[in-house]
Amino acid sequence: MSVAVVGAAECDLGRTGRSAQHLLAQGVGRALDDAGLSPCDVDGLATTGLGRFPATQLADQLGIRPAWTDSTAAGGAVFEMYVARAAQAIEAGQCSVVVIAYASNQRSARSRSIGGAYDPATPEAQFEQPYQPLWPLSYYALLAQRYLHTYALDRSDLASIAVRARAYARLNPAAFRYAEPPLTVDDVLGAPMVSSPLGVLDCCLVTDGGGAIVLTSAARARHLRREPVLVLGYGEAVTHSAMASPDDLLATGAAEAGARAYARAALGPADVDVAQIYDAATVSVPLALEQLGFCAPGEGTAFTGVPVNTTGGGLSYCHPGQLGVLLLVEAVRQLRGECGARQVAGARTALVHGIGGIGSSHATVLLGVRP
Amino acid sequence: MTEDEIPVDEVTAPWWDATRDGRLLLQRCTRCACAQHPPRLLCTACGAGDLSFEEATGTGIVDSFTVVHRAAVPGTAVPYVLARVRLAEGPILLTHLTGTAEPHCDQPVRLAWRPLPDGRRLPVFHPDPESPWTSS
Numbered sequence: 479m480s481v482a483v484v485g486a487a488e489c490d491l492g493r494t495g496r497s498a499q500h501l502l503a504q505g506v507g508r509a510l511d512d513a514g515l516s517p518c519d520v521d522g523l524a525t526t527g528l529g530r531f532p533a534t535q536l537a538d539q540l541g542i543r544p545a546w547t548d549s550t551a552a553g554g555a556v557f558e559m560y561v562a563r564a565a566q567a568i569e570a571g572q573c574s575v576v577v578i579a580y581a582s583n584q585r586s587a588r589s590r591s592i593g594g595a596y597d598p599a600t601p602e603a604q605f606e607q608p609y610q611p612l613w614p615l616s617y618y619a620l621l622a623q624r625y626l627h628t629y630a631l632d633r634s635d636l637a638s639i640a641v642r643a644r645a646y647a648r649l650n651p652a653a654f655r656y657a658e659p660p661l662t663v664d665d666v667l668g669a670p671m672v673s674s675p676l677g678v679l680d681c682c683l684v685t686d687g688g689g690a691i692v693l694t695s696a697a698r699a700r701h702l703r704r705e706p707v708l709v710l711g712y713g714e715a716v717t718h719s720a721m722a723s724p725d726d727l728l729a730t731g732a733a734e735a736g737a738r739a740y741a742r743a744a745l746g747p748a749d750v751d752v753a754q755i756y757d758a759a760t761v762s763v764p765l766a767l768e769q770l771g772f773c774a775p776g777e778g779t780a781f782t783g784v785p786v787n788t789t790g791g792g793l794s795y796c797h798p799g800q801l802g803v804l805l806l807v808e809a810v811r812q813l814r815g816e817c818g819a820r821q822v823a824g825a826r827t828a829l830v831h832g833i834g835g836i837g838s839s840h841a842t843v844l845l846g847v848r849p
Numbered sequence: 850m851t852e853d854e855i856p857v858d859e860v861t862a863p864w865w866d867a868t869r870d871g872r873l874l875l876q877r878c879t880r881c882a883c884a885q886h887p888p889r890l891l892c893t894a895c896g897a898g899d900l901s902f903e904e905a906t907g908t909g910i911v912d913s914f915t916v917v918h919r920a921a922v923p924g925t926a927v928p929y930v931l932a933r934v935r936l937a938e939g940p941i942l943l944t945h946l947t948g949t950a951e952p953h954c955d956q957p958v959r960l961a962w963r964p965l966p967d968g969r970r971l972p973v974f975h976p977d978p979e980s981p982w983t984s985s
Contacts, residue, residue, distance in 0.1 A: 592919055592921060593920075593921030593922055594921075598856050599856075601861075601887045601889075603855075603856050604855055604856055604857065604858075604861055604865075604887065605886075605887040605942075605943065606943045607855075608855050608971055609931055609943055609944060609945055609971075610917070610920070610921040610922055610925060610929070610931075611917070611921060611931050611943065612917060612919065612921050613921070616915050616917060616921075616931055619915035619917075620913040620914070620915050620931070620932075620933055621913070623913045623914060623915055623954060624912065624913040624954060627913070627953070627954040627955075628954075670918070671916070671918045672917075672918055672919055673915045673916070673917050673918065673919070673931075674915050674916040674917075674918070675915075676915075720887075720943070721933065721943045722886070722887075722933055722940075722941045722942055722943040723941075725941070727912070727913060727933075
C-alpha cells in the first residue's frame with residue numbers, strides 16, 4: 479500500500495487539569511511537530527468525541543479548511559477505522575495529509591458514568607437499561623464469565639493479563655501506573671469486585687489523555703523527517719449494539735476484522751512482531767489473541783508468543799474513554815525503535831486491534847517498516 | 850430514567866402491553882419462521898416486514914451472568930445478578946436472575962415477573978427446579 483504514518487504523539491496523560499479541546503490541540507501539535515509539518519499542511523481530519531461536529535470543531539480550532547473529514551462514531555475502535563478511510567482518501571487523491579486525533583479529560587472532569595448513557599430512542603433503553611447493566615463493563619463481565627466457563631479457566635487466568643500490563647507500565651514513564659509496584663495475581667483477585675468475574679484491577683483505568691497520528695502518501699513520506707511506517711492492511715467488522723444481540727459471546731468481530739486485514743496485507747499472525755490490543759478489560763486480550771489467530775481458543779491467557787500492549791495498555795497506562803489512537807501511537811513508536819526499556823527488539827510489523835463500545839466494533843490495522 | 854419512564858414505541862407497544870397480563874411475547878417471521886427479540890420492524894433473518902407476536906414458553910438457560918457490585922444508578926441496592934438468558938425458542942434476553950446467589954452458565958431458568966409502577970412488568974428469571982437439567 480502507498481500510505482504511511484509520518485507523525486505520532488500523545489497529549490498530556492493521566493490527571494491533567496486541562497480541558498479536552500486543548501488536550502486535543504496539544505496532541506495534534508505534537509504529532510505534526512514529530513512529522514515536521516504544520517497545521518497549514520493538513521487537508522484531512524478525523525476525530526470523534528468532542529462536540530456535535532467533532533472534525534468541524536477541530537478544523538476551526540486549528541484554523542484550517544480541510545478537503546476531507548471523518549467523525550464516524552463507533553467507540554474506541556474508530557481510530558483504526560479512520561486509518562482505513564484516511565488511506566483510501568489519500569490514495570484517491572481527495573486529500574494529502576491526514577491527522578487522526580482524540581483527547582478526553584474525563585478523569586479531571588469526573589465525567590465518566592459507570593452506568594453509561596442510554597439514548598432513549600434505542601431499543602436498549604427499553605429492553606436493557608431497565609436491568610441496570612454497567613456500560614460497557616457488564617458486557618465484558620458477561621463475556622468473561624462465558625469465556626471462563628467454556629474453557630474451564632478461572633479468574634487467576636484473567637488476572638495474569640493485568641499482571642503483564644502492569645509490568646510493561648513500569649517500563650513506560652508515561653504510564654499512569656509507572657511508579658507503582660508490580661501487581662501479583664493475588665492483588666488482582668483480592669481487589670474489590672465490580673461486575674463479576676471482573677474486579678477493579680480487571681478493568682481499564684479512567685484517565686485523561688489522547689493523541690494524534692499523521693498520515694500521508696508513501697512518496698511524500700520519503701521526504702519527511704521520520705522513518706515512514708507503512709499502512710500494510712486494515713479490516714473491520716461491526717457486530718452488535720445490545721448486550722443480548724450476539725448469539726455467541728465468544729465469536730467476536732475480531733475474527734472477521736483480522737482476516738480482512740491479513741488478506742489485504744498478505745500477512746498472517748506469524749508475521750507480527752508486536753501487537754496493541756484494546757483492553758477495556760482483561761478478558762479482551764486473550765479473546766482477541768485467539769480470534770486474531772495467534773493461538774487456539776482458550777489459550778489466550780497463557781499465550782506469550784508476541785509482546786502485547788507494550789505501553790501497559792488501558793489497564794495500567796492510560797484509558798481516556800477511547801484508547802484506539804494511543805494503540806496506533808505505540809505501534810508507530812515500536813516500529814521506529816523509540817520505546818527505550820519497553821522496546822521490542824527488531825520489531826518490523828505491528829498489529830493494532832481496536833474494540834469499540836461493548837465489543838460492538840472491531841478494527842485491525844497492520845503497520846510495518848521496511849527491513 | 851425511572852422505572853415508570855421506560856420508553857415504548859409503536860412496534861414494541863404490544864410486547865409491553867402483554868407484560869401487564871404476565872405474557873412474554875416473541876416476534877416470529879411469517880415468511881422464514883425465525884423468532885426474534887426485541888421487536889423490530891424487519892426480520893433480522895430474512896428482512897421480511899411481516900412479523901407476528903406469539904407467547905414464549907418462559908423457559909430458558911443462562912448463557913452468561915454477572916453479579917453487579919456497583920450500582921449503575923445511584924441508590925440501587927447491590928449486588929444484583931444481570932444475565933443473558935437464551936429462551937427455549939432461541940432469542941436471548943438481557944434480564945435479572947432472582948432467587949439464586951450462585952448462578953452458573955447453562956443453568957435452566959424459568960420466567961418470573963417484576964412489577965413496574967405503571968402496571969407493566971419486567972421479565973426476570975429464577976432457577977427452574979422442575980427442569981430435568983437442574984443440578985442438585
